[in-house]
Amino acid sequence: MKRERFFALVAAVSVVLAGTGAAMPFADEGPFLVAQPDAIVGTPAAGGDRILWIELATVPEFALFGDRAIHAYNTTSGTATLIRSRAANARSPDIDGDLAVWEEERGTTTDIVLYNFRTGTVSALHTAALQHNPRVSGSRIVWEEGFDGERGIRMYDMTTGSLYGLSTGKNDCFAPDIDGTTVVWVEQSDRDAYAIVSADLVSGRRDVLGVPSVPVSPRIDGGRTVWEDEGLIQLASTEDGVTTLTREPAPRSGAIIGEAIVAWSEEGRIICHDLSDGQTTRTGKRQASTKPAILDDGIAWVDEGNGGVLSIRYQPFASPHPGGLQVEPAAVVTPVSMGTQGGRIREGECAWYALDVSPGTTGISLDFSWEIVDESLSCTLIGPGGAVFRFTDSDDEAMDARIRVSVTSPAGIIPGRWYCAVSGESVREDVSYAIVWYESATGR
Structure with missing residues (x-):
């Protein structure tokens, strides 16, 4: 499957999205x-x-x-x-x-x-x-x-x-x-x-x-x-x-x-x-x-x-997400299909990416990393149903300039276009980052 199916750069804007980590999603608007x-x-x-x-x-x-x-x-x-x-x-x-x-x-x-x-x-x-x-x-x-x-x-x-x-x-x-x-x-x-x-x-x-x-x-x-x-x-x-x-x-x-x-x-x-x-x-x-x-x-x-x-x-806070959706840190991800993208970002900037999820997909995982541990970046996932999840370096219990999280549902996560927004929370100059998506589906 081509990489372009997984990632398409949508836009870059000078705003930091509000949100949350795995267990406690904030609304997509605010503060x-x-x-x-x-x-x-x-x-x-x-x-x-x-x-x-x-x-x-x-x-x-x-x-x-x-x-x-x-x-x-x-x-x-x-x-x-x-x-x-x-x-x-x-x-x-x-x-x-x-x-x-x-x-x-x-x-x-x-x-x-x-x-x-x-x-x-x-x-x-x-x-x-x-x-x-x-x-x-x-x-x-x-x-x-x-x-x-x-x-x-x-x-x-x-x-x-x-x-x-x-x-x-x-x-x-x-x-x-x-x-x-x-x-x-x-x-x-x-x-x-x-x-x-x-x-x-x-x-x-x-x-x-x-x-x-x-x-x-x-x-x-x-x-x-x-x-x-x-x-x-x-x-x-x-x-x-x-x-x-x-x-x-x-x-x-x-x-x-x-x-x-x-x-x-x-x-x-x-x-x-x-x-x-x-x-x-x-x-x-x-x-x-x-x-x-x-x-x-x-x-x-x-x-x-x-x-x-x-x-x-x-x-x-965001409203409870539908369909038994579980979002949690993932120490290890198991890839079936993969797409990669990256770039450089400054404080106050936000880069958007999109992932098209097929029907029947029960889980997707995100591996987001950047080059300098002292810099503070975040990523926000926005699902087709409006569920919003924001992650920072501490959400996977390791301050290592890397965020690994999984979105799963036994009934299948909502198919369609998911968005990922990468934000420069606190960056001295600019910092290089990389994103890798992993997708898994029932029966694969």
């Missing part, structure tokens, strides 16, 4: 610009189809005394909302369902402020002590209360109107999070001794999930808790103990969990780890993307561009 604030306070929060963040107030008279503004963006409707234009030293936003919370200075103390998206109302939760780092799940809000060194964990249930003290003893407790009826926080028992405590609100059971070496901010979802410690990402549950998701220490921050996805920032890129199959995917700009937040249908983060210009970006 989308949500906002360009002058300065973002802390990390954005996300929940459902909303992104919530705090920025410095832009109106000059509002910029005095630490005034800040609370903003939200709905990814479904594509609309932005200014929730509060003047909030004294507001910080630590969180969101769940129709409820958003944050801390805000009110008079001589710090209180928790609540916003209901459904009713559009703002209210405050006040206690006699300073309140910091609120987190919300359903009708329950938890926070740390008091001064450093003597903080305790408190909870308010909006359904019952009850206020609870969750931490006991004289230890300093801080950085809480809540998911349903489980609360986690960090407890410091000595100068350099920390423990991540999990408390079940129903049974009263308490467990130590881990003992980080430094203060951390654990995040919980679905009964699993994540945090970063000494450059490693840790995942823990009361049933399974602690699992280290990363192999080697690296500059990592902002670990967060949502559904079956753990995300963090690593050396200025956003890393998404799929807990269902252990695959990881990179997105965002190299050396510029931090502070991830997970929505139901995508992920948001903060980019810092040239001159310190900030932006909030949102990348939706």
